[in-house]
Amino acid sequence: MTKGLIYYTDSQLDDKIAIPCRKQILKAGLPIVSVSLKPLDFGKNIVMNLQRGYGAYFKQILTALENSDSEVIFFCEHDWLYNFSHFNFTPPRTDTFYYNRNWWRVRASDGHAVHYDTQLVPGLVAYRELLLLHYREVFRYLGSAGFTSKNARLVGFEPGTHRRVKLESGNLIERFDSEFPILDIRHTTNLTDSKWSQSEFRSQRSCRGWVENDGEIPAWGKIYGRFDEFLKEL
Numbered sequence: 001m002t003k004g005l006i007y008y009t010d011s012q013l014d015d016k017i018a019i020p021c022r023k024q025i026l027k028a029g030l031p032i033v034s035v036s037l038k039p040l041d042f043g044k045n046i047v048m049n050l051q052r053g054y055g056a057y058f059k060q061i062l063t064a065l066e067n068s069d070s071e072v073i074f075f076c077e078h079d080w081l082y083n084f085s086h087f088n089f090t091p092p093r094t095d096t097f098y099y100n101r102n103w104w105r106v107r108a109s110d111g112h113a114v115h116y117d118t119q120l121v122p123g124l125v126a127y128r129e130l131l132l133l134h135y136r137e138v139f140r141y142l143g144s145a146g147f148t149s150k151n152a153r154l155v156g157f158e159p160g161t162h163r164r165v166k167l168e169s170g171n172l173i174e175r176f177d178s179e180f181p182i183l184d185i186r187h188t189t190n191l192t193d194s195k196w197s198q199s200e201f202r203s204q205r206s207c208r209g210w211v212e213n214d215g216e217i218p219a220w221g222k223i224y225g226r227f228d229e230f231l232k233e234l
Helices: 015-026 054-066 084-088 128-145 149-155 227-233
Strands: 003-008 032-036 044-047 072-077 097-100 103-107 113-115 124-127 173-176 182-186 211-213
Touching: 003 015, 003 054, 015 227, 032 054, 054 128, 054 149, 072 128, 124 128, 128 149
Parallel strands: 003 032, 003 072, 032 044, 097 173, 103 182
Antiparallel strands: 072 124, 097 124, 103 113, 113 211
């Protein structure tokens, strides 16, 4: 059983954040397939002539999966900081999507952090064949319905968690906790919206377990009030 990771980026992220994030990924020592919109010296790089958006997002993921030869795939987004312990996980089943629930969302402007109970694609780990099945289905669906925000949300971003469109890849998901958390850096060019209070959610069920943290984060230390210094120390 071999492990690898895919990395996808819109090539618009400030290097101040992008470079430390890539440095952390390299510490995993796993094969990397990166798909970018501009040339990038990072693993096996594939450059795609696409416009930033939902169509590019799904196409980049599918292309990365098709160009990896690893059996187990870790998803890595360009603005996440991954702790080495995340990559120690091995999925016990080939038909299940696994999500790391040990994560914090960190605001780049001041280092404020929040967490709540949900599954996020950058914490996804699964067997490549299952992921290929899922993303090929999603791409066919959106290719027919249109790569709009409405259709992307209808089919869903997190494999296995949505039932609005029936997919052969199924709805089996499990969650795991890495020894130390992974960090979602929220900045000015995120593709998705950032929410910093429970009142911003349409349903309070979507933010169960809400926690805010301006103190130390295990393995990462103090970030609040010193975000730029924190990045330089990585």
